[in-house]
Amino acid sequence: MTSLSATMRSATIFMSLLALPGCFDSEAPPGAQVVDAAPALDAVTIMTFNVQNLFDNVDDPGKDDKAYLPIDAKQSATHIAECNEIEVASWRNECLTLDWSDAAIDHKLTVLAEAIKQVNDGRGADIIAFQEVENVAILNRLRDEYLADSGYLPAILIEGSDDRGIDVAFLSRLPVIGAPRLHPLILEDFPDRVSDTRGVLEATFELPDSSLLTGFVVHFPAPFHPTEMRIAAYEHLSDLRDALPDKHYAFAAGDFNTTHTEDSRQGLLERLVRPFWTVAHDQCDCPGTYYYAQDDSWSFLDMILFSSARGENTTWKIRADSVQIANRIAAQVSDAGRPLRYDAARQVGVSDHWPMVVVLKFNKISGLK
Numbered sequence: 033m034t035s036l037s038a039t040m041r042s043a044t045i046f047m048s049l050l051a052l053p054g055c056f057d058s059e060a061p062p063g064a065q066v067v068d069a070a071p072a073l074d075a076v077t078i079m080t081f082n083v084q085n086l087f088d089n090v091d092d093p094g095k096d097d098k099a100y101l102p103i104d105a106k107q108s109a110t111h112i113a114e115c116n117e118i119e120v121a122s123w124r125n126e127c128l129t130l131d132w133s134d135a136a137i138d139h140k141l142t143v144l145a146e147a148i149k150q151v152n153d154g155r156g157a158d159i160i161a162f163q164e165v166e167n168v169a170i171l172n173r174l175r176d177e178y179l180a181d182s183g184y185l186p187a188i189l190i191e192g193s194d195d196r197g198i199d200v201a202f203l204s205r206l207p208v209i210g211a212p213r214l215h216p217l218i219l220e221d222f223p224d225r226v227s228d229t230r231g232v233l234e235a236t237f238e239l240p241d242s243s244l245l246t247g248f249v250v251h252f253p254a255p256f257h258p259t260e261m262r263i264a265a266y267e268h269l270s271d272l273r274d275a276l277p278d279k280h281y282a283f284a285a286g287d288f289n290t291t292h293t294e295d296s297r298q299g300l301l302e303r304l305v306r307p308f309w310t311v312a313h314d315q316c317d318c319p320g321t322y323y324y325a326q327d328d329s330w331s332f333l334d335m336i337l338f339s340s341a342r343g344e345n346t347t348w349k350i351r352a353d354s355v356q357i358a359n360r361i362a363a364q365v366s367d368a369g370r371p372l373r374y375d376a377a378r379q380v381g382v383s384d385h386w387p388m389v390v391v392l393k394f395n396k397i398s399g400l401k
Contacts, residue, residue: 073240073241073394074240074393074394075351075391075392075393075394076158076159076206076239076240076245076348076391076392077151077152077157077158077159077389077390077391077392078157078158078159078160078161078247078283078285078336078389078390078391078392079148079151079156079157079159079160079161079285079358079387079388079389080160080161080163080249080285080286080287080334080335080336080387080388081144081147081148081160081161081162081163081334081383081385081387082162082163082164082251082286082287082333082334082383082384082385083144083162083163083164083165083383084164084373084374084382084383084384084385085100085164085198085374086140086144086162086164086165086166086170086171086174087100087132087166087170087197088100088137088166088167088169088170088173089101089102089105089132089133089134089136089137091105092166092167092197095166095195095196095197096195096196096197097166097196097197098111098114098115098127099115099123099126099127099130099132100130100132100166101132102131102132102133102134103129103130103131103133106127106128106129112128114127115127115128116128130376130377131376131377132376133376135379136376136379137170139376139379140374140376141173141174141177141178142178143361143363143364143374143381143382144174144178144382144383145174145178145179146361146363146382147358147361147363147364147382147383147387148160148179148182148387149179149182150358150360150361151356151358151389154181155181155182155183156179156182156184156203157389158204158205158206159202159203159204159205159206159237159247160202160203160204161200161201161202161247161249161285161286161336162200162201162202162203162249163198163200163230163249163250163251163286163287164198164251164287165189165198165199165200165201166197166198166199167189167191167197167199168187168189168201171187171189171201171203172186172187175187175203179203182205183205184203184204184205185203185204185205185207185208187201187202187203188201188202188203188204188208188212188233188235189201189202189233190212190213190214190231190233192214192216192230192231193216193226193227193229193231194227194228194229194230195227195228198230198251199230199233200230200231200232200233200249200250200251200286201233201249202233202235202247202249204235204237206237206238206239206245207237207238208235208236208237208238209236209237209238209244210236212233212234212235213233213234213235214231214232214233214234215231215232215233215234215268215272216231217229217230217231217232217253217264217265217268218264218268219261219264221260221264222257222258222260222261225253225257225261228253228254228257229253229261229265230250230251232248232249232250232268232269232272233248233249234246234247234248234272235247236280239281239348239392239394240394241347241394243279243281243341243347243348244277244279244280244281245280245281245282245283245348245392246276246280246281246282246283247282247283247284247285248269248272248273248282248283248284248285248286249284249285249286250265250269250284250285250286250287250288251286251287251289252265252266252286252287252288252289252290253265253289254289255289255290255291255294259294259298259300262288262289262290262294262300263300263304265288266300266304266305267304269284270304270308273308273309273339278341278342279341279342280341281338281339281340281341281348281392282338282339283336283337283338283339283392284309284335284336284337285335285336285337285388286334286335287333287334287385288332288333288334288335289333290331290332290333291324291329291331291333292320292329292330292331292332293327293329293331305337308339309337309338309339310337310338310339310350311335311337312335312336312337312338312350312355312388312390313332313335313336313355313388315350315352315353315355316355316356316357318355318356318357320332320333321333321334321357321371321385321386321387321388322334322371322384322385322386323370323371325370332388333385334385334386334387334388335388336355336388336390338350338390338392347394347395348392348393348394348395349392349393349395350390350391350392350393351390351391351392351393354389354390354391354393355388355389355390356388356389356390357386357387357388357389358386358387358388358389359371359386359387361382363380363381363382364381364382364383364386366381371383371384371385371386372384
């Protein structure tokens with residue numbers, strides 16, 4: 033768990049305004065800055081980003097991170113035997129042959145930083161919700177060495193119980209109020225699958241007008257798990273939102289692992305989300321953040337949800353023309369125009385997910401302090 037100092041709580045916030053309508057064009061020039069930004073106190077930018085296996089290369093006892101080691105550390109008979117027990121061929125080969133070297137980590141962090149810095153005139157979103165991060169050390173390395181000019185406070189990550197050791201996390205320029213909490217996902221009907229789940233990380237941020245914004249970063253059970261597990265996760269999230277004080281604004285961001293096919297058949301968003309949250313991508317003419325080659329379909333696995341403060345004249349809202357898929361860095365996009373997953377051997381790609389970005393806009397300029 034990341035400690036939060038008084039310095040964090042009193043940090044001066046210098047906000048930037050995201051100002052580009054529509055979706056990003058994946059054919060934009062490599063390295064082009066997506067956003068022209070200007071200093072503002074009336075806007076907060078939020079990004080969600082599944083960074084696809086952001087691991088260090090040190091064995092973490094108690095976690096199944098043996099695929100993410102340098103090749104020299106994979107030569108023992110014990111390691112080879114453990115890898116050969118993996119049933120999925122691609123995962124087995126990764127365990128045996130992936131060279132997660134210092135050079136691979138450096139390249140991975142470099143391209144992640146480039147993807148993040150394509151918003152807010154190279155500074156990155158004001159709050160980033162991450163998924164698939166091994167530990168706070170690797171995320172703080174991204175912050176300290178590759179995003180050093182972005183002004184992020186120390187990373188927020190609380191270790192969960194996922195067998196592989198992947199966690200959810202935040203980076204933010206906004207000061208954090210109180211201690212973040214990790215809420216485990218309780219699945220009484222699926223006790224044998226709990227080890228393949230992540231909890232919901234909650235942190236409350238101070239907005240420029242001193243209002244409070246509580247963020248929840250999620251990574252729901254994968255699509256191969258039963259739909260009932262994701263239903264339980266949506267209900268868990270709603271319960272957490274309902275428990276907040278009425279004056280708190282709230283957002284939930286992350287990998288909800290709800291495919292277009294599942295949502296079409298089960299109506300999960302219509303039943304479990306839209307009655308309680310504003311769904312950001314409802315305001316974006318975008319195909320999705322994740323592409324399934326097996327059935328040639330796009331899905332919004334990655335979403336940002338927003339809920340206004342209750343019982344008062346609210347002032348912070350999603351700016352309708354701000355919802356974006358951030359995919360203009362050349363390394364993010366395959367020749368077919370799809371997310372290009374990271375390949376350490378060839379040092380190509382960034383992640384198999386595209387990040388999503390929204391702007392929360394303050395609508396009463398005269399009320400700013």
